[in-house]
Amino acid sequence: MGNYFVRMPDSGSVAQVMGLMRPLEPTAQAKRAGARPKPPRQSKVQPTLLVGALDDTEARALERSGARIYDDSEFEPFPGSSAREIWDSAPDPTAPAATLSLDDVLHHIRAPDAWSRSRGAGVTVAIVDTGICGQLLEFPAAKRSSIDLPTAFAGQHWEDTDGHGSMCATIAAATKADNGRFDGVAPDATVLSARTTLMASDVYNIYDELITLRLNGAIGSLVISNSYGLYTCEPSGMPQDHPYLEIVLSAISNGIPVVFAAGNNHYDVACNHDPTECSPNTIWAVNSHDQVISVGTVNADNSNRDPATPHVNSSRGPGEWAVSLPKPDCVAPTYGEVVWGCDYRVMDWWGTSGACPQVAGLAALILAINPLLNARQVADIIRNSCRDIGAPSTCVGRGLIDCASAVEAAAAVA
């Protein structure tokens, strides 16, 4: 007998499973402190999530019937915080971090609410990154672009020895359709893996190929997701006539929305600025240009100024090269379980790397519903549909992305 978290595949048999569950047994330490068994509980905000005691046979039987089972864990308070404060900051008091996942993040940004109107069909999302694991069920053959870019990793784009690119691709456009664990923001979009050495010259060549394919009609609507940039605390020194910027702007002028991660530079990953402040600027070079969409990240409480979570590293604006559209443009939440390489990993945050592909997926939802929009219009819709989360713009831009509102706005544009 043990305490379990059970996520049911749907609400149909929730009552039956609740009837099966016994009271939660407190730990030995909690018993000594006077704690008594508590009745099984159904989450209020995630009604298919149940918490209670089961014997191992019952737990495995539920798993075989499609439920996801999580062992209970005993958490220690972080140094300097009380356990109460940590639970108060969680999105659901009954859900430990291990039970949160990309599914929860998608609900947080209202992606499922947008899917009745658009799931990204007909749009290709290019993931310029470390490659994508070819064994992931989230990317069945029919979902993969057949294009093999003749760049540094020609013939090896669907391999990922690092893990990062697979995470980004999953967040943008994974699908559960072929037994994958996760959907991404745009589950019906096509994914083009553009594995790169991350040298600017290789990225340049990838863009050059993508623009050519777009112009000759080999690719229709296209979005490019870029979760990389410069780790620096000083101005980048990159000249603004650099061909790398020129090719990115060329993509945008040819109708391709280009989305960049803002960076992870603000606090202890790089620059050690005050985690509660929204300055100084730490978004650099191409990632800070007016015409790209630059994305920061927040935690489950929509904050990147809480020193208890690593989201304080999200780079601050207004952006080295921004003139009229200060950065970041918007933020997206990152927390919980997600793909990493060919496997799954629970992480406190996914870096701004994990925020960027959410917006790339959203751009795909928008283009799927209105393919005539240009890159500037797509960016405007994303910015204008953000939810105000009450923080300075150099921390969160226009706010939290809202997929349902953005898709509705895209449908309304003639």
Add this chain to the structure above:
Amino acid sequence: MFLRFASMAERDEFIENARREEPQVLSRIRVSKTQPNVVTVRSASPSETRLLARMANGKAKVYEDAQLDTFRP
């Protein structure tokens, strides 16, 4: 590294010089399809960069490559 030439003729002259004088670099040279006055050279060492910049004979603006990194968790 990147080289941006003012004209296609100057670009072609550079590539011809590279073919003659540094043939081992040729396989790493790529002419842009969408910006044909731009040439990239993959994995150019600092000494190669200096050599190729000299070979361009002042007819190209030369840009250093940049190592980017993922904004990972």
